[in-house]
Amino acid sequence: MNVAVVGLGAMGANALWRLAERGVSVVGFEQFQVAHPLGSSHGVTRLFREACLEHPDLTPIAQLSKRLFRELEELSGQELLRITGGVMLGAPDSDVIAGTRAAASAHGLQLEELDAGELAARFPLLAGLAPADVAVLDPGAGVAFPEPTIRAAVVRARALGATVLENTRVLAIEPGEDGVVIRTASGQWLADRVILAQGAWLAAELPWVSLQPIRTPMTWFEPAEPADAADFGLEHLPVFVRQLSESEVLWGHGSVGAAAGPEKGALLKAGVGDIWQERVRIDPDELDRGVKPADWRQVSELLGRAVPGIEPLPARVDPCMVTISPDDQFVVGPSPRHPRVIVGGGDSGHAFKHGPALGEILARFALDEPQLVDTAFIDPARFA
Template sequence: MSRWDADVAVVGLGAWGAAALWQLATRGVEVIGFERHRPGHALGSSFGGSRMFRITCLEHSGLVPLAHRSLELWRRLQEESGDDLFLPGGGLLIGPEQGAIVGGTLRAAAAHGIDVQVLGRAELRERFPRHAGVPAHHLAVWEPSAGVLRPEAAICAATDLAVKAGARLFTDSRVTAVEPVPGGVELRTAGGAHRVRRVVITVGSWLPALVKGLPLETLRMPLTWFRPVDDDGGFDLERFPVFMRETEEGPVLWGNGCEGGHEVKLGLEGYGPGARPIDPDDDADRSVRAEDWEGVARMLRGWLPGLAGLPDRVAVSFFTRTPDGQFAVGALDDEARFVIGGGCNAHGFKHSSGIGEALADLVTGHAPRLPLDFLDPGRFGAHTAPTTTAPTAQEGA
């Protein structure tokens, strides 16, 4: 009888973990996955019905090739699952020409040969009339390759395909300890211990509890949905596509039109006044306050007339950020027994399929197919492989 329960375990089956599980299983790796809740749950960061996808990654030049690869894998996941996971239709980036959003988008497009169109204020209003109050010196960049991803459906599709390929899934299963043993790793749960050769840890907001020495901060981020005043108010996804819009004062409003039974989804880059650092175990308050939606609501009359002044729904998600705004993806030891993926910085979902592939490469002893050294967690200095988690540590953000 083998001393190992599997070659690899994936702890945390949110967006990145589910993609890694799918990649490993379809390669024929004996893999088991652990999820504190159920795939596609609403207690982490990978929920809310929609996520923006774009190739023009203004956050780092190295993310553009990752976005290209991720789109290929999203399409593959969609084809293999038969689910509608990616809704193409383009996206808008609006703001001052030299601002963070438009300026960064144009630089990324020029550096990587990405097809975009620059729209002046008059053309923007003609094509997308729901965007009002745009200053004369602001521009819009139209990216035809952008679109909307469905997070919950994508996670469930990846885990379902992984199971069909031979992965074993442990849902409603909280890992309480992760410890190195000779030649491998031991995971402890309420149902018993599991020994594997290597582990991928993708636990989202609970990663700082497992991996000491990484400067990760967990934040509370509100999400809001607003109902159009008129039934045909021009806020469907086709006429009001996914967008990011920078203000003169700095805050960035983002969102997308109605689709899939959801109303218009809106939020603030920088996460708004309702965002604050939290401990996801000791301070997991998901109750909604006025400050969670007031900042967005104040913008509607001048920017997006035609939406109700009060939100139809408000939700709270958790996510982690790093000091430099880039992800933490890599091995924590020379043998790659411990591989982590975390620090999504609220812009990581679009890259989930590509990051899952990279995590699968790393944990099976292969170099990632794309240069991702800028995401190596070693850039933060000293860190340690996990030895014991906190008693309440959770998976699945």
């Protein structure tokens, strides 16, 4: 059995690693350099939550992912996942609170309920609950570090014998009875199975799924008073998701220090949950990498309402993309159009935390191995 992986982002890099760990002959194609900033798997941090509000059955995937993050940390000697706990805030019937509680209840997770006094004492920057709102602490939440994770997965795969072709764009993928032909400008490869994990570029490969690549800027802010910078570290301002109204969701976390590098090390990262609400589809090859006020105006306004002492103008804005599926869940599994093609995409803005587990899931599909977790709700066949 030999397998080709097209795209080495969150899903593809981890699939490459998990296949290589099994001794499988595997080749990975990346149209840019590994851990590049031109797609969806960059930006210093990604939220990690164990009680996954988007779907209860994402929680076992997150738990598998955590185990694999720790395994890759041991292999690489790098910090890839930092667990700090995470605070979810909103009305009891809000998507954030109800979804978090549903996931915890379904899988026996213990959440900690915080009243207004406890919230103010432990996390004063998140204080100021509305009278009807509640706060719950997910002790398994934290931040993952995307670029080091992808590099570590690819380095490990290479050490195990995987072939990695950077700066190599795949021009055609042609599945047939005898295998899958992968064509590039420099030649062609034949594989028994192919895993398609091109992120925003996957939409063009799967028109029957109606994936939508969406431009999603990432924003970092600094304290209004430089002397207060120490108060905005991750230990004081952990991962949070706050639903301020039915249509307003703010997420963020405090500064992660040296892990973010000199430019972002002292900055708070924040974003809005409905940034792609209008769902304007883009061509990922034509992504607008400029910065405009619309990129940060809403997150700045919500941040000003939710976290005191923040400079309203962002210190940094970087472009990014997410790829939305019709039901906001991943599209991961065998293609119903051809048995040799395995699909890994539709991140829908909440996939990186699950990257190592999704890589394992993709590897198991490619090798016809039984799955460790339920994948029915992310099966591509639901769109066939």
